[in-house]
Amino acid sequence: MLFAARYNKIKLRAKMAIDIRKLKTDSESSIKEAMRVIDKNGLGLVLVTDKRKKFCGLATDGDVRRAVLAGCGWKTRIKDVMQKNPVVVRAGTDKEEILKLMSSKIRHIPILDENNKIINLASYAHFFHIPVTEPEIEGKELEYVTDCIATGWVSSGGKYVKLFEDNFSEFCQTKYSIAVSNGTAALHLALAVLGVGKGDEVIVPTLSFIATANAVSYTGAKPVFVDVQKDTWNIDPEKIKDAITSRTKAIIPVHLYGHPADMDPILSLAKKHKLYVIEDAAEAHGAEYKGKKVGSFPDVGCFSFFGNKIITTGEGGMITTNNPDIAQKAIILRDHGMSREKKYWHPYIGFNYRLTNIQAAIGVAQLEKIASLIKRKRENARLYSCLLKGVKGIVLPVEKKWAKSVYWMYSILVEDSYGISRDLLMRKLSERGIDTRPVFYPIHIMPPYADNKKFPIAEEISRKGISLPSAVSLKEDEIRRIAAAIKEIGRGRGKRC
Ligand SMILES: Cc1ncc(COP(=O)(O)O)c(C=O)c1O
Incomplete structure (x- = not known):
């Protein structure tokens, strides 16, 4: 019990929790002090608060370095080089809404309460990234x-x-x-x-x-x-x-x-x-x-x-x-x-x-705990299939009457009628923090085994197949987010064709 509890804590900290205290600095602090905070928190940014502890700006290590290169001394106050109007959201904002505000430049968004106090940081890596798989090592x-x-x-x-x-x-x-x-x-x-x-x-x-x-x-x-x-x-x-x-x-x-x-x-x-x-x-x-x-x-x-x-x-x-x-x-x-x-x-x-x-x-x-791991794999697959059923151009995995599949990887085919290619769908999902992986290449096309034989079905599956996130730890709302993204990406593109 003790071991499991301690382990869970470590995992939780690594995956989810951001210690906001480690991100903050006072607006009167020097850029040298701010840089120290940035170096320690490892996120590449500092959140700046005023005298009343309200959020007043944000500075990245890039902002500080640019200021130094432009001639600012290390004693310059952070409030003079910070971004005064960065993207922020209010507490309670939907995850999808926050994700839409993110881009390759904006990977962290402060979450503020109604008094402009910082209550959290929406961090792309921490909150939105869905891996294809991850082990669950939370028992004995x-x-x-x-x-x-x-x-x-x-x-x-x-x-x-x-x-x-x-x-x-x-x-x-x-x-x-x-x-x-x-x-x-x-x-x-x-x-x-x-x-x-x-x-x-x-x-x-x-x-x-x-x-x-x-x-x-x-x-x-x-x-x-x-x-x-x-x-x-x-x-x-x-x-x-x-x-x-x-x-x-x-x-x-x-x-x-x-x-x-x-x-x-x-x-x-x-x-x-x-x-x-x-x-x-x-x-x-x-x-x-x-x-x-x-x-x-x-x-x-x-x-x-x-x-x-x-x-x-x-x-x-x-x-x-x-x-x-x-x-x-x-x-x-x-x-x-x-x-x-x-x-x-x-x-x-x-x-x-x-x-x-x-x-x-x-x-x-x-x-x-293998029985519960398999049960959850099957439940996740059932939800995926229910949400993706009928999406034009998406072929779902089968479970034959004689089979019990454990859906190690929930894998689908992306047909031409979906509107965009398999690879573009993977890229667009990745931009939304959703990892996928292509189905294996057929072995007969690999250099050590290559010959001129053709195996059309394997080749087609390999060309069109992707595995969606399949970790047992997947949450229902994550599966819904993935399915919604697949529907939206296909529809959006389909209209333009
Ligand atoms: C179908 C199949 N066979 C064999 C292996 C080899 O297993 P290992 O990676 O443990 O050597 C794998 C592993 O990925 C596999 O997927």
């Missing part, structure tokens, strides 16, 4: 990490790695979970355990994060790309058939942006052609296919706990499986290929892909 993370440090278990020994693995197995409905240092290592380790190597081919969707293909390349095998479905954005089982050759060893379906891939046809193809299936569930913790958790299908599931994922350990990953042989081999290869019976005896060339006790401690705390 600090308590558990402190336990690791206090007990000296900071490396990969200690109780939290096993606890994290056991709890993840319970969450994921699998017999075994093996914690590793990141999601890419999980994929590589899975492929190595299954014996994938030089001369083999592994089928992957071209629309994914590059790590899916890179992990295949690390083994010496060749990633063979397949196009995706138009609605789920996931690997198209119909097109997998054409990519299977005598060299194919495995298929890696990716549950992109939190929506599960269509597993049944993939599994039956795999069975027919004797292929392994490795789920890349890096973005889909807790997603379900026909009521079954992703990562629990044969043969192996791979997860990432990078900072932007559904749960995080900073960097981290997990292999899940129901197969005891795969689990045993993964445990050995994770730890330099060392025999579990004979210390420092290495029957295999393994890797150091261990997760630390400290990272696992964060993971245990994150897992304790």
